Every structure is written in C-alpha cells, then in structure tokens.
Amino acid sequence: MNKGEKALLASYQRLPREQQQALVDYAEWLTTRYAAVSENLATTPEKPLDIPRPEEESVVKAIRRLSNTYPMLDTSEMLTKTSSFMTRHVMEGQDSGAIIDEMEDYFRECYEKQAGDADGA
Numbered sequence: 368m369n370k371g372e373k374a375l376l377a378s379y380q381r382l383p384r385e386q387q388q389a390l391v392d393y394a395e396w397l398t399t400r401y402a403a404v405s406e407n408l409a410t411t412p413e414k415p416l417d418i419p420r421p422e423e424e425s426v427v428k429a430i431r432r433l434s435n436t437y438p439m440l441d442t443s444e445m446l447t448k449t450s451s452f453m454t455r456h457v458m459e460g461q462d463s464g465a466i467i468d469e470m471e472d473y474f475r476e477c478y479e480k481q482a483g484d485a486d487g488a
Contacts, residue, residue, distance in 0.1 A: 389457045396427045396453055399434070412438060415478060420467070426456045429467040433474045440477050448473060 368376070379387055418436045420429070430449055434442050442449070452470050455461045 392425065392427050393453065393457055396430060399427070399431050415439075415475075420471070424463075424467060426453055426463050426466055426470075429463075429470055433470055437474050437478050440474065440481065445473075445477060 379390055382390060415436050416438070418432050420432065424432070430453070434440075449470070452466050452473075456463055456466045
C-alpha cells in the first residue's frame with residue numbers, strides 16, 4: 368500500500384459510519400467520472416438514449432445514468448457543476464431526489480445547448 372492509500376484509509380477509519388459511506392460514494396463517483404473521460408467511444412449517438420430513472424437511485428448512480436443517457440456531452444466540461452451537485456448531497460445533506468431532479472434538468476439543458484449550437488453552426 369502506497370503513502371496515499373494509507374492516508375486515505377486512515378481518513379476513512381476516523382470518520383463516522385455515515386461519512387464513511389459518503390466517502391465511498393464520492394470515490395465511486397470520481398472513478399466513474401475519470402473513467403468516462405478517458406474512454407474513447409468510437410460512435411456517439413446524436414440523440415439522448417432512453418435510460419429510465421429507477422425508483423430508488425443514489426446521486427452517484429444518477430450521474431452514471433445521465434452520463435450514459437447523454438454520451439454526446441463532454442462530461443469533463445460539466446465536472447464542476449456535477450461536483451457541486453455531489454457536494455450539496457454528501458456534505459450539505461440535501462435530498463438525493465431533489466438533487467437528481469436538478470441534475471436531469473442540467474444535463475438536458477447542456478444537451479439542448481449543444482444541439483442548438485450544432486444546428487446553428
């Protein structure tokens with residue numbers, strides 16, 4: 368185990384159980400975010416995919432679903448805003464359902480803006 372891994376584990380162990388889960392959720396989200404950025408998809412659909420929202424969904428899973436629904440969006444450009452959604456949920460305790468609603472609106476707006484820019488080009 369390297370120095371960074373040891374420091375992360377020590378931090379994790381000092382947190383209360385609920386915050387430990389929040390840290391794991393955040394790590395999963397980061398992993399997904401950076402894996403999506405590094406993947407090079409050969410063909411990207413022009414229209415959003417129809418991936419329905421499950422009844423029970425975490426913020427991390429919603430980000431994954433929305434990234435998959437809108438593969439034509441450069442999620443690396445959206446990182447700051449999606450990070451703020453995650454922070455509001457994990458650190459401020461805002462309701463996941465409300466955060467996911469806002470994220471869906473944000474992804475849709477980004478898609479519409481990109482589609483509008485493409486039409487006007």
